[in-house]
Amino acid sequence: MFEHLVVFKFNDSITPAKQQEFVSQLLALQDEIPGIIDLTAGINVTEETDHIQGFTLGLRVTFEDQEALRAYGPHPAHQAFVASLSGWVENVIVTDFPIPSR
Amino acid sequence: MFEHLVVFKFNDSITPAKQQEFVSQLLALQDEIPGIIDLTAGINVTEETDHIQGFTLGLRVTFEDQEALRAYGPHPAHQAFVASLSGWVENVIVTDFPIPSR
Numbered sequence: 001m002f003e004h005l006v007v008f009k010f011n012d013s014i015t016p017a018k019q020q021e022f023v024s025q026l027l028a029l030q031d032e033i034p035g036i037i038d039l040t041a042g043i044n045v046t047e048e049t050d051h052i053q054g055f056t057l058g059l060r061v062t063f064e065d066q067e068a069l070r071a072y073g074p075h076p077a078h079q080a081f082v083a084s085l086s087g088w089v090e091n092v093i094v095t096d097f098p099i100p101s102r
Numbered sequence: 103m104f105e106h107l108v109v110f111k112f113n114d115s116i117t118p119a120k121q122q123e124f125v126s127q128l129l130a131l132q133d134e135i136p137g138i139i140d141l142t143a144g145i146n147v148t149e150e151t152d153h154i155q156g157f158t159l160g161l162r163v164t165f166e167d168q169e170a171l172r173a174y175g176p177h178p179a180h181q182a183f184v185a186s187l188s189g190w191v192e193n194v195i196v197t198d199f200p201i202p203s204r
Contacts, residue, residue, distance in 0.1 A: 003142045005107050005160045006153075007197050027202075040105045040164075042199025047172075051108075051196035058107045058197030060162050062142075070149075093195065094153035095109050095160030097144025100129075 001037060001099040002066045008057040009091040018088070019043050019057055025081050026059055032077040035068025036061055054090070062099070069096060103139060103201040104168045109146075110159040111193040120190070121145050121159055127183050128161055134179040137170025138163055156192070164201070171198060 010019065026041035041059045046052060063069045072078055112121065128143035143161045148154060165171045174180055 003144065003160065003162060004148075005109065005162055007107065007109060007195055040199070040201045042105065042197075042201070044197040044199060046106075046196045046198035048175075048196045048198075051194050053193075053195055055195050055197060058105065058199055060105060060107055073150075091155075092153050093109055093155055093157050094148045094150045095144075095146040095157060096148035096150075097142070097146060097160055099142045099144070 001101075002063040002069050003095075003097050003099050004059075004061040004063060004069055004072075005095045006059040006061075007055040007093050008059070008085075008089055009054040010056060010088050011090050014056075014088055016043065022057060022081075022084070022088075025084065029061075029077055029081065033072055033075045035064045035071060037064060038062045055093070066096075066098065103203075104165045104171050105197075105199050105201050106161075106163040106165060106171055106174075107197045108161040108163075109157040109195050110161070110187075110191055111156040112158060112190050113192050116158075116190055118145065124159060124183075124186070124190075127186065131163075131174075131179055131183065135174055135177045137166045137173060139166060140164045157195070168198075168200070
């Protein structure tokens with residue numbers, strides 16, 4: 001399996017409702033894109049306020065393997081999400097790593 | 103369930119071996135701390151190089167609920183990990199969010 005973690009920082013103009021719309025779009029990807037084992041996304045409610053730094057939305061996608069992650073990038077449903085971020089997003093950080101079997 | 107995503111940026115002096123040591127420490131937490139449903143961690147191998155920004159280690163912990171996350175913070179095994187970061191870590195970003203049941 002392969003883990004894909006993304007944190008999003010939005011422009012100051014974003015509202016909670018708009019962020020929730022992005023969360024809903026992300027959650028829908030699980031049913032639209034093959035190779036996803038599990039997907040979670042949500043608005044950041046961390047109590048570690050020093051570590052928010054403006055990153056107010058998190059995404060975790062667990063893929064079957066790295067090939068599935070590579071196929072996710074250009075998938076039309078993912079690309080539609082990426083396009084919808086235009087004008088809203090200020091920064092995105094991504095970490096990807098293999099998940100060793102336990 | 104409750105999701106806890108963390109990305110770590112280290113000082114330039116860190117080596118891959120030292121980062122792997124942190125990954126191993128993190129993976130061990132699953133067996134030491136109650137309330138963890140799943141935990142993954144790894145050195146960032148993302149191919150989205152524009153989105154690394156120095157964040158070279160990712161962690162995902164899925165907890166039973168927010169109370170379990172709150173108990174994880176001060177747990178001695180977690181605190182020992184946090185102490186071991188001293189002098190190595192430059193920045194940490196955290197996103198936490200509830201996982202709606204599907």
